[in-house]
Amino acid sequence: MAVVHNTTMEPTKWELLRSWLPTQEWFRGDTPTVRKAGGFRLDDPAGAVGHVIAPCQTLTGSKPALLLEALR
Numbered sequence: 001m002a003v004v005h006n007t008t009m010e011p012t013k014w015e016l017l018r019s020w021l022p023t024q025e026w027f028r029g030d031t032p033t034v035r036k037a038g039g040f041r042l043d044d045p046a047g048a049v050g051h052v053i054a055p056c057q058t059l060t061g062s063k064p065a066l067l068l069e070a071l072r
Contacts, residue, residue: 013054021058032058 018034021027037055044050 013052014056017054017056034058 014034014036018032021032021034022030035057037057039052039054042051042053
């Protein structure tokens, strides 16, 4: 079972994702609006690392897109 820590991260993961997406060659569009569309965390049983799986919706131009991002 994961230990949940009450922390605040600045900038947030969503703000980082918003600035990172346009730098990827596969991403089409300008700086998007990023909306959280769920999420869960996978923890290493040894406690060395965890991954946040962050489904998000981007709104750029006229077509929204659903992305699945793994954040450490």
